[in-house]
Amino acid sequence: MEISNRLLQALTEAQLDFFRGSDAHHLFDKLLTALLELTESEYGFIGEVHREPGGKPSLSTHVITHAAWTDELRELCGTVLSTGEPLLLNEPTPRGHPPLRAFLGLPFKSEGQLLGMVGIANRPDGYGPELAGFLQPFLTTCTSIILGWHRQQKQRITEELLRQQEEELQRNRDHLEKLVHSGTAELLQTTVALEERQAQLLHSERMASLGQLVAGIAHEINNPLGYITSNLATLTQYTSVFSELLKLYRELAERVGPGLQGPEAELLARIQALQEQEDLDYLLGDVNELLHDSREGAHRVADIVRSLKAFVREDSGLPELVDVNKELATTLKVVWNQLKYRTEVKCDYGPVPPILGRPAQLNQVFTHLLLNAVQAIPERGTIQVATQHEGNEVLVRISDSGHGMTKEVLARIFTPFFTTKPPGKGTGLGLSISYGIMSRHNGRIEVQSQFGQGSTFTLRFPVAQDI
Numbered sequence: 510m511e512i513s514n515r516l517l518q519a520l521t522e523a524q525l526d527f528f529r530g531s532d533a534h535h536l537f538d539k540l541l542t543a544l545l546e547l548t549e550s551e552y553g554f555i556g557e558v559h560r561e562p563g564g565k566p567s568l569s570t571h572v573i574t575h576a577a578w579t580d581e582l583r584e585l586c587g588t589v590l591s592t593g594e595p596l597l598l599n600e601p602t603p604r605g606h607p608p609l610r611a612f613l614g615l616p617f618k619s620e621g622q623l624l625g626m627v628g629i630a631n632r633p634d635g636y637g638p639e640l641a642g643f644l645q646p647f648l649t650t651c652t653s654i655i656l657g658w659h660r661q662q663k664q665r666i667t668e669e670l671l672r673q674q675e676e677e678l679q680r681n682r683d684h685l686e687k688l689v690h691s692g693t694a695e696l697l698q699t700t701v702a703l704e705e706r707q708a709q710l711l712h713s714e715r716m717a718s719l720g721q722l723v724a725g726i727a728h729e730i731n732n733p734l735g736y737i738t739s740n741l742a743t744l745t746q747y748t749s750v751f752s753e754l755l756k757l758y759r760e761l762a763e764r765v766g767p768g769l770q771g772p773e774a775e776l777l778a779r780i781q782a783l784q785e786q787e788d789l790d791y792l793l794g795d796v797n798e799l800l801h802d803s804r805e806g807a808h809r810v811a812d813i814v815r816s817l818k819a820f821v822r823e824d825s826g827l828p829e830l831v832d833v834n835k836e837l838a839t840t841l842k843v844v845w846n847q848l849k850y851r852t853e854v855k856c857d858y859g860p861v862p863p864i865l866g867r868p869a870q871l872n873q874v875f876t877h878l879l880l881n882a883v884q885a886i887p888e889r890g891t892i893q894v895a896t897q898h899e900g901n902e903v904l905v906r907i908s909d910s911g912h913g914m915t916k917e918v919l920a921r922i923f924t925p926f927f928t929t930k931p932p933g934k935g936t937g938l939g940l941s942i943s944y945g946i947m948s949r950h951n952g953r954i955e956v957q958s959q960f961g962q963g964s965t966f967t968l969r970f971p972v973a974q975d976i
């Protein structure tokens with residue numbers, strides 16, 4: 510009774526251990542120790558049957574205590590495995606180490622299939638068949654531990670597989686995300702670059718056709734302007750002759766007038782009446798002034814036409830030595846009518862060395878900056894244009910007293926199509942195009958702006974190297 514209690518306790522403990530997660534080797538170790546003690550056996554083992562597909566069943570033992578794995582033992586086990594029946598041996602065989610005196614081999618099964626066996630040896634009194642029955646719960650425990658263990662292993666393998674699949678999936682997801690991300694970023698970049706390029710092409714095409722138009726108009730104006738100027742010069746000469754002649758006529762009239770009679774006296778009276786009526790003295794003075802003003806006007810027109818032609822002159826494709834002061838003056842003349850009503854423009858041209866560049870493109874940059882400046886001025890304000898030689902650079906600074914920019918606007922002004930102006934007023938291209946032109950000139954644009962306090966754009970060009 511005491512023995513069966515101890516057996517029951519050992520088995521219950523083993524099952525508890527199993528549920529607690531102890532590993533099978535440890536459990537079998539404990540079970541076998543208890544078994545050897547209970548059955549007063551000298552040594553023993555618990556083995557599990559393995560079946561290779563198509564091969565003979567083999568035994569892998571979990572524990573062998575105090576045993577040398579002898580040929581006898583192998584043979585006895587072989588018999589148990591092949592018959593699937595318990596084996597009792599109480600005839601001592603002299604061979605083996607330690608010598609085998611008695612042996613009990615008990616198979617354990619699940620649903621008729623052999624799962625393993627328990628072997629114990631050398632009980633001093635030998636083994637009886639009743640022991641086989643007594644140890645049945647022990648065998649059932651071994652069966653449930655092995656089945657449970659298999660289930661755990663399977664579960665672990667499945668879990669591991671699932672984990673690996675999850676990892677693989679995550680990796681794929683990450684990879685895909687990266688691909689999509691980099692693809693999207695690349696696509697976005699390409700699209701932006703393309704849009705920018707397209708916008709600039711469109712712009713330069715527009716500028717080119719505008720340039721042709723302007724050059725054509727300038728040419729057409731130049732022709733009549735030529736004879737207007739020359740006719741004005743001739744007219745001035747003629748007028749001086751006429752006024753000289755008039756003066757002489759008047760002198761003559763004063764001298765001979767008092768002695769005239771009849772129709773001659775009448776004619777002179779009509780002449781004098783007309784002189785007084787039309788204020789001839791005033792006319793004589795004013796005609797010169799009118800002619801002077803007209804000549805001035807014609808000069809100004811000629812000057813503007815010249816500026817226009819310089820502004821739109823064809824880009825030779827090759828950079829040339831450029832005097833930024835001259836180009837700035839040209840640009841200012843062209844955009845003057847947009848500036849003059851609302852701004853006072855102060856120019857401070859410093860002595861600057863030439864830079865290497867394309868004048869038509871530089872004029873574009875100056876125009877964009879000057880127009881932005883005046884557009885930033887709400888009612889009236891000042892625009893300052895200054896040039897300066899600093900180190901290896903020529904600086905062009907265009908400042909305005911306009912509304913300035915917030916940090917958010919400032920961060921985006923070079924982005925193509927970014928504009929804060931109402932539709933129809935701003936294209937958002939001026940600064941991005943200027944930026945492109947500046948980098949093609951190996952130059953830079955710097956911006957300083959305070960919201961509400963105006964902005965300063967500084968262009969930095971490298972001084973042309975001596976050739």
Ligand SMILES: Nc1ncnc2c1ncn2[C@@H]1O[C@H](COP(=O)(O)OP(=O)(O)O)[C@@H](O)[C@H]1O
Pocket residue numbers: 877881882885909911912913914918922927928929930934935936937938939940941963964
């Ligand atoms: N001098 C300036 N003062 C204030 N804001 C400016 C100035 N120059 C440019 N900006 C800002 O930068 C934006 C982009 O300028 P730009 O590229 O020339 O395009 P657009 O003039 O067609 O809007 C403008 O809409 C404006 O918000």
Ligand SMILES: [Mg+2]
Pocket residue numbers: 877880881935937938939940
């Ligand atoms: Mg602009």
